[in-house]
Amino acid sequence: MASLSFLNRDNTVAGPGYNRWLFPPAALAVHMCIGQAYSLSVFNIPVTKLIGITEPAPDDWSLSATVWVFNLAFFFLGISAAIFGKWVERSGPRKTMLCSALFFASGFALSSLGVHLHSLPLFVGGYGVLGGIGLGLGYISPVSTLIKWFPDRPGMATGLAIMGFGGGALIGSPLAVTLMKHYATPTSMGVSETLMTMGAIYFCFMIFGSVIARVPAPNWKPAGWVPVANTGNQMIATASVTADNAIKTPQFWLLWAVLCLNVTAGIGVLSQASPMIQEIFSEGRRGTGLGITAEAAAGFVGLLSLFNLVGRFFWSSLSDKTGRKRIYMIYLGLGAVLYALVPTAGNLGSTALFVGLFCIILSMYGAGFATIPAYLRDMFGTLQVGAIHGRLLTAWSTAAILGPTLVTQLRDYYISSGKAAGLTESVAKASAYNTTMYIMAALLVVGFVCNLLVKPVDAKYQETEAKPVLA
Amino acid sequence: MENQSTPSPTTSPVQIALAWIVVAIPLLWGISQTFIKALALFK
Missing domain, CATH: 1.20.1250.20 (MFS general substrate transporter like domains)
Incomplete structure (x- = not known):
């Protein structure tokens, strides 16, 4: 579709005036969102008390069943990164970041629905599978481009982005706690609303990263940089x-x-x-x-x-x-x-x-x-x-x-x-x-x-x- | 930039600063929350 052509890699090639220091915030925006996966355990106890509220009821989910969300999400991170890696290279960071945002936010939405309907497969499959695919795409989406923008300092550039993934957990955990407190009522733990809100916030943030992302022109190199050859x-x-x-x-x-x-x-x-x-x-x-x-x-x-x-x-x-x-x-x-x-x-x-x-x-x-x-x-x-x-x-x-x-x-x-x-x-x-x-x-x-x-x-x-x- | 014939707008320092601020605010908030939590270890 012509209207989506702005997502194509060829249309994201930076012009001569683009400053490469605009790309790391794009990478950070995505990694800080998907890094939330490290803080998933913050939901462990609340989702085992969705019915009982103050303590687990007989029909509540067990902790061992719900931790599968974490295992599945990281399994699908690895699998999707491995399977879609070449597509990510072809498509460029903008399209990949957008797809990552769609999968990641959909995962939150589906899990939120799962909590609302008290359906364990929806809860686990939502974040675990869809969210996991979003994690994999998002994790590798900026790496190749960062290395191309910073051939003189690739370690610093990728370190910065992947630091964002670590930072995601530091943000995700207090954010979830704050939102659950806000949404909690005497009859609800506020988990469903929290998941939906977090999905929406992360989606907007990842779209921000996607919009400002650019790839360097072929043969571009930083001024004064001597190639490794x-x-x-x-x-x-x-x-x-x-x-x-x-x-x-x-x-x-x-x-x-x-x-x-x-x-x-x-x-x-x-x-x-x-x-x-x-x-x-x-x-x-x-x-x-x-x-x-x-x-x-x-x-x-x-x-x-x-x-x-x-x-x-x-x-x-x-x-x-x-x-x-x-x-x-x-x-x-x-x-x-x-x-x-x-x-x-x-x-x-x-x-x-x-x-x-x-x-x-x-x-x-x-x-x-x-x-x-x-x-x-x-x-x-x-x-x-x-x-x-x-x-x-x-x-x-x-x-x-x-x-x-x-x-x-x-x-x-x-x-x-x-x-x-x-x-x-x-x-x-x-x-x-x-x-x-x-x-x-x-x-x-x-x-x-x-x-x-x-x-x-x-x-x-x-x-x-x-x-x-x-x- | 090489191999680029069409002129394009230059990134302004304000744009760069804004982009960094957008990502720095939540990151610093998360770090400060974790730091406060970590202080419990030294009490």
Whole structure:
């Protein structure tokens, strides 16, 4: 349709007067909305009391049934990013952001209807499936364009956008709480109205991003920037690889493993952060009145979220100076050392050391997400980096299931073993986390080795005759 | 900008500032809410 032609990629090519610093707010607008997915747990308790209001009634949904929304949303994020990656490259950021907004907002609307009609399939399928597709499209929509606008600082540019995804959770949670309080009545939790309102707000915000998005003209480059071909950096390819060829290279699967292992460790800890600090620093171990309260534990989770956010921008920007391989050696190597030090902090009873260690760990967990698009650009060039990134995000979907499952299963296993060995409950719980931390450290060591094995991509996979320049 | 023959309007600094303000306000609100929550850890 001619009226929709303004969405086409060709019609979004920036003119000579366009300032590239207008694109990061477009990317941030989308990522800050879809990042709300991280704060979905804010609805966990309210949706289990839709009928009973003050406490769950027999016909209310169970918590285990409703958490499927989260699992499905992240599953569909990975799947849609992988499937639609090439379409996203062809269509450009404007059309993709619009589609993402439509799917994401429709997901909210359908889930809102599901809550209103008390239909679990509608609630779970709405946000989980439609919202999840919106998440996947939205997540990869600005990445390729950001890298093209900022070839001189790709780590900083993608770090900025993906920082927005982390920020989305910080906005989504208090926004949902505020709206639910506003809409709640003696006969309603206000969840349906909250979901509908949030969907509308996010839709407008994402449309704002879509409208201001522009792609650079072919061959555009920042003034004074020297292309990598002239820098002699062996780890930055000068020719591009298609998404179909990229998945045939060992580099893709090594980076897939790096992302999966880094995320598995981080997400596992994030999902258990509140009970973990309460159980490690419990009154049973520290004495009456000296344990970490639930309120303080919530503060710990908030602090981790802040470091997760800041780390995305800080470390990813730093990677433009250090190179991507070196920065991942820090994320994984230093991360493994810090995980291994956590039990010592627990045994010393040092809350400050414990909190400090986890703040650094979580900053590098977020950075792992934020730096990966620039790493892919270095390895595979800019031709289809968005599509390659989309396929790599299946590592995230895998880790989103692996991480929490691993941590909770290990915890349960070591608590029962500890009790069987005669330990008190509080000591058994604290010891269970110690073993888990060593296993997380081991996962990062494996990731470190995978990163160490990453070498420049063989020229046979590249689209042009140009080869990586040897140092 | 290269390879672009038709003139187009220049992005004004006001446009850039406005775009950043639109995204910065909710982000800073979210950060401040989380920071307040995090303070409970240090009480």
